Amino acid sequence: MKFTTLENPDITESYNILTKGLAKRALIILVGYSRVYYEGRAKSRLDWGDRTIMIKKDGSFLIHQHHNLEPVNWQPPKSKFTAEINDGKILLKGSRRNPPESLIVEISKTYMASYFVGEDTKSLELVGYEADMGDLIFNNPKIIEEGFRPTSREYSVESGFIDIMGKDINGNLVILELKSRRAGVNAVKQLERYIKHFEDHQKIVRGILVAPSLTDEAMELLEEKKLEFISLEPPTELKDQQVLTLKDFGV
Amino acid sequence: MKFTTLENPDITESYNILTKGLAKRALIILVGYSRVYYEGRAKSRLDWGDRTIMIKKDGSFLIHQHHNLEPVNWQPPKSKFTAEINDGKILLKGSRRNPPESLIVEISKTYMASYFVGEDTKSLELVGYEADMGDLIFNNPKIIEEGFRPTSREYSVESGFIDIMGKDINGNLVILELKSRRAGVNAVKQLERYIKHFEDHQKIVRGILVAPSLTDEAMELLEEKKLEFISLEPPTELKDQQVLTLKDFGV
DNA sequence: GCATGCATTTCGTAC
């Protein structure tokens, strides 16, 4: 990771970090004394105080106070930025066209200024009630098909986690991708990526998407890729809340 | 502002920043290579990648990737934290009781680690469609009362911005607080704070809360404080979108 | 592009 951090920089140094970071489309983090103006969908002002300012490489623009999860002011991804020094202060403006709105930060002191060019190709695996579906299948494998025998759960491969793997009655490898809601094309693509990890073994690998329903596009892609679909509703009863421990996560 | 920043710290140094920051209830910012586990209302895993981690003094816990406005994982304010070093990595856990949930970050490399003890007493002034109400009143002052003459708009005082100030037919100072929605006790308290700024001038200062309606509690407090209420619906038609310039904000 | 619906929604406010 390429990065630059300055501690207690003066305004000019921070401005340089800012403009370099913007040019490199880096992640920019500034901590400083600022006030904020917003006008667009609504209108707001925030008087002078210590704030944390973050600009992401996709153009997301966040201003955080020292409380609350949510940023006090923000601008969505793909925002365009301009920065200038005026009267010894940084004027940083992020705006977009549709809807027309602008967020302006005036920064008079900076405690920290940094930018980062990082690597992060992973995407979040969110497994809401898929875990319940997984339990159901593990306890009643025949709801998938007669003779299905699950062997592993949440198997980690490069492109993510395979929900359930197992063997069918003929000994073929079966990969299940579970979705607790109507599945779209992304679910099919994900299943396909998982299967690719085992293709070089030259064996038959079946991919089955398990979800309450499929979108038409997903069904089309599924047939094209010769994958299968099984309709299954996630169980609705709530499980007892369990105490969490580190080993639950396999850490 | 008191702060400490380390560039490219090793795990032990970052761990020290983290524990010191937690002890001081400071704002903590870490940038590092990490993976993330969450389990609670839902369940998720995020494999290794460069992330930004922020812990606020109110216990808000945010993990940001380099894209999207929203954090990829988070934990709400008042979360409790534990940190340890295990196998050369930082294990940082934030959790809460109700609902029971935990967010665990495993950090193997850190590019930047810092904490800040900052000052920020200001709160956001959000003036959604109050601006439209303000326009309406400025253009038709008699909807407030016969003889009302507005003199200033968004006047800045220590405790915020006074929406509209003016004089009544007898020359008394009038302070208007506008709310575009049903107003609660906070609106009354705010109006009262504004009035206090002018009390030492020994003149009569009238405070009028202008909103579509009031809660019962607000009405009670209003009468107790001898303030007034005028019912006014905010205009619903949309204004033409205007090009924003810095001077629109008075910068 | 716009419309619809979900979210670990968050956040405030009334109860």
Place this chain on the structure above:
DNA sequence: GTACGAAGTGCATGC
């Protein structure tokens, strides 16, 4: 505390 509704909602998905 819980319940209800709004949000500059954001975000994915379908159209």
